Amino acid sequence: MAFNGKFEFESEKNYDAFMKLLxxxxDVIEKGRNFKIISEVKQEGQDFTWSQSYSGGNIITNKFTIGKESEMHSLGGKKFxxxxxxEGGKVVVDFPNYHQTSEIVGDKLVELSTIGDVTYERVSKRVA
Known part of the structure; x- marks a missing residue:
């Protein structure tokens, strides 16, 4: 299934524990807890543009091609x-400090980020 769409934050699990491990x-963890995140994903074949807009106007955009090394920006804004x-319909990437998978389940974007034995789950609902 193509990842195209716009998704609005709906729920999360293990936010505090994951952010502490990062x-x-x-104070940054507290501030981030109230962010309204909009994810917009455009997929054209193996090429992706993945943008996340945060409350306050901060936007992180990653452009990448499946199977090719790409320059990315982490949650904290660091380049790598x-x-x-x-893998099995999931977009998989190893960030410097964590492993992340993203998949479309029904009308939801489900993102799992893992450090050690802590997995942060963020679920967003399709809005467009």
């Missing part, structure tokens, strides 16, 4: 290179 200060792959 090393974010408690990664080889994004597709």
């Amino acid at each position: 090393g974010l200060p408690s 290179k990664a080889n994004v792959r597709m």
Whole structure:
């Protein structure tokens, strides 16, 4: 299934534990808890443009091609290179400090980010 669409944040699990493991200060974690995140994904074959807009106007956009090394930006805004792959209909990427999978389940975008034994789950509903 193509990943094309616009998705609005709906729910999350293990936010605090995951953000602490990322090393974010408690004031940043608190501020981020109230963000309204809109994810917009455009897929053309193996090429993706993946943007996340946060409350306050901050936007992180990653452009990548499945199977090719691409320059990416992490949640904290740090640049790194990664080889994004597709496994069983999921987009999979290893960020510097965590492993992430993203998939479409019905009308939802489900993103799982894992550090050690803590998995942060963010679910967003399709709005367009």
